Amino acid sequence: MKYQELLKQHRLKATPQRMAIIELMYNAGHITIEELYQSIVKKFASISLATLYKNIHSMMDVSLIREVKVPGYKTKYEIEKSEHAHVMCTSCGELKDISLNPSSLLENRQFDLAGYKADDVAIVISGICPNCQKK
Amino acid sequence: MKYQELLKQHRLKATPQRMAIIELMYNAGHITIEELYQSIVKKFASISLATLYKNIHSMMDVSLIREVKVPGYKTKYEIEKSEHAHVMCTSCGELKDISLNPSSLLENRQFDLAGYKADDVAIVISGICPNCQKK
């Protein structure tokens, strides 16, 4: 079970709750706390929201997962993977990865960063997804 | 008083509370609800948080102000102005505009937007500001 390894690599204990969180997040791609809880209680009747929140934070602390704040919607979470940007559909709420590499933007152009030393770039493009365009 | 005009242009009634909100937001550049409230009560002892929230939403509905969601911090608000990106200091929390034009990025390069029709691009660069680098 690879999720177990993933947790150990980040020096977190591999509890069943955590493995379930990672599995669901991995399958969903992006998920809110709310959605995560709704899904996880089906397999794990006794899990509490407090546990979810605590684990989300532990995993963020070790950069195993990442929060994605999107305009007008609830924060979603994703497994950390290679850098990418996001497109969000303002009609149906779908959030999707796109392959734009945020930090390559910084390298290729000389933006005036006002003296800041950049660590991370978050890009969220809002628009209408192909499906909603049809309606 | 130009704030009055600004409100009328957006078909909102120019109440003193709203003018105070805009003035403070304008001076601060970026401000959280919290900070806005702390400042505004000094001049407007009787204002309520409910009024703040209601007005923030009215003004967002007519695109007079805009919310800026930043990783790890509270949402901030700013007066809508020409497109720009943001740098945020992860040490002191300062948020600053930079002149990078988000939608020009879309034009200059052909990103694969997975069929999305883009309306808006939000870019937040996290890093360390010049001041905090010294410490």
Added chain:
DNA sequence: GTATTTGCAAATGATTTGCAGTGCT
């Protein structure tokens, strides 16, 4: 004068905390 806005208090929603019991390694 009328429709909108304000401010209050209460409701709702989201997140955090303390603590006793449990479980991973």
Added chain:
DNA sequence: AGCACTGCAAATCATTTGCAAATAC
């Protein structure tokens, strides 16, 4: 065994709502 994790209940913090009185136009 020992420390970290879980789940509960309660606390805290954030946001929204209903409504009567006040106000912009």
